Amino acid sequence: MGDKFRITEYKALAYRMLLAYVFYFISRVLFFAFNTHLFAVDGFWAFLTLCYHGLAFDTTALLYINSLFIILGILPLTVNTRPGYQKGLAVLYFVTNFLAYATNFVDIIYYRFSQVRSTKATLDVLADETNKKALFAHFSWAYWYVIVIFILCCICWYWLYYRVRVKQEPVKSPKVYFGLSTIVFVVVIALMIGGVRGDFKHSTRPINMVDAYKHVAIPNQGDIVLNTPFAIIRTITTSSFKIEHWTGESYINASIKPIKQYNSHPANRPNVMIIILESMAREYWGSMNRGVNISGFKSYTPFLDSLSDNSLIFTNAYANGRQSIHAMSSILAGIPSFQTAFTSSPYAKQKIQSIVSICDSMGYQTAFFHGAADGSMGFQGFGNILGYQRYYGRTEYNNDADFDGIWGIWDEPFFQFVGRTLGKQKQPFLGTLFTLSSHDPFQIPAKYKARFKGGPLAIDKCVQYTDNSLREFFNYAKTQPWYNNTIFVITADHTSQTYYPEYSKEINRFAVPILFYSANPAYGLKGVRTDLASQTDIYPSIVDLIGYDKPFRSWGRSLITNSPSETPRVINSPGNIYQFMQGNYIYLFDGKKIIGIYAISDKGLKHNLDGEMLNAEMSKGMLDCKAFIQDYTDRIVNKKLNP
DSSP states (O other), X not given: OTTTTTHHHHHHHHHHHHHHHHHHHHHHHHHHHHTGGGOOOOSHHHHHHHHHHHHHHHHHHHHHHHHHHHHHHHSSOSOTTSHHHHHHHHHHHHHHHHHHHHHHHHHHHHHHHHOSOOOHHHHHHHHTOSOHHHHHHHHHHHTHHHHHHHHHHHHHHHHHHTXXXXXXXXXXXHHHHHHHHXXXXXXXXXXXXXXXXXXXXXXXXXXXXXXXXXGOSSGGGHHHHSOHHHHHHHHTTSOOOXXXXXXXXXXXXXXXXXXXXXOOOOSSOOEEEEEEETTOOGGGOSXXXXXXXXXXXXXXXXXXXXXXXXSEEEEEEEOSSSSHXXXXXXXXXXXXXXXXXXXXXXXXXXXXXXXXXXXXXTTOEEEEEESBSTTGGGXXXXXXXXXXXXXXOHHHHOOGGXXXXXXXXXXXXXXXXXXXXXXXXXXXXXXXXXXXXXXXXXXXXXXXXXXXXXOSSTTHHHHHHHXXXXXXHHHHHTTSTTGXXXXXXXXXXXXXXXXXXXXXXXGGGGEEEEEEEESOGXXXXXXXXXXXXXXXXXXXXXXXXXXXXXXXXXXXXXXXXXXXXXXXXXXXXSSSSEEEEETTXXXXXXXXXXXXXXXXXXXXXXXXXXXXXXXXXXXXXXXXXXXHHHHHHHHHHTTOSOO
């Protein structure tokens, strides 16, 4: 065996993993065949394309399920080929794979009721059922043929498994055997890590459910790309969206006002250009820190500072999530992300009212721009869910001479591409640009290294570069006929590195800028505001500016109308609790009880007032926090995001 270097074992392992892929393909075909009426798939080749994209999700699921089987199969031991060891591996293989495989068959039937791949949330719902035995008996009887098909697949799988056997052989050259076995072990583990994450590309996160939707034209086709074991595994460690009943609907409508309506009537429908700056925290902007009194403060955004002088800016604004994909839902649809990211949840696929859908209803052309590979960060998938008509990424840019080698196209050339593409859009248009270069590992083009020296943080020079790229973009835009009738909204997705102690404080870890600008003075976008604002306020503000006068769902408020009836507030989560800011206080909520109340100025959360006498404002703030979360969860779980 040592002389053959375990070739038979490795071939058997590869063969058995290939079998898993084959049977996952079979289950995907069955899933589609039993639910064809729910999908609009344009022909056989379109279906095969969806199956091809599903390979990445199958790989992740199968590697999770078979990780122990693979590791035990390639350990540098001398007992691997013994009959008892091989029998133990077979038992492990069949138990884990058949249990996981069964969930695909459950969804063959259950999907027609839920119209979403089953996830941990599905398991949570089942756990709360009091008649599990009756339900199981009913579905087993009503859909016996699916159980029969599953059993036949398992029998076939079992039979094929033993078409390739591993025979016991002695180790003739121990040094060679153990040395080469160890090398193979390390290589396979590295490949497994890449497979579990979804690919070997530079990425901040493993693929999740929303990534399936980047491959489809119609959102629910993403459920063909997915498999059920993947959906369960990817959501098993996340918090469920649990509906609570802390207060009544009348209180929610009066205090949270989830349904808004504005009555502005602009003379012309303006174009809208939303620019989401990667990692561009408020800390880096000079205009956002005037009067803050930070010792030795230095700005790295000279262009944005000059633009701010003729803009409406908000110097007390915050992100509603921790990651880039969280910003997508917060800014464009007014949906924040807390312990469980909305965009990574099974509820993200539902019909969502957003600035995209509203603009679409008003005849706008809509386009999303991001210079990375198409689908990166989950943007294309969620963009498809929101309904963007066009997506422009590195593929559409089609010139890798401007590729930064890691993330995508450098900001400056990509911004120019955006400008040129906008000129081809029919007006009015809604454009959304998510920038790229101000991101770890914080590189800038070689030609700018002498010009942009940065500061104490690695990101500082990237901020300077992106700021200058924006300058060049606006210089180009000014020459275009669409410029004077365009409203620009500029914000950041989240914060990044911090230098000044003020921005290291817990609350300020979410501090982002918000800017509204238009060359057209008719929109009145000028001034400095210090009232609370957040990313979720951008969506209703744009709705207000473009003159949409029908009721719509929004947990944010219009920063333009600034109605006294709409309370300024901010809500976000560092990962395990809620942070709720309103009025004079900051509230920390663990999902069950308020665990901290702080003065609004106490961004470092140093002095907890919870043990002191509560006043009327505190009591209302605590209830408003719960009411917000109650309505948020109810609308997401019960699919009321598009009222």
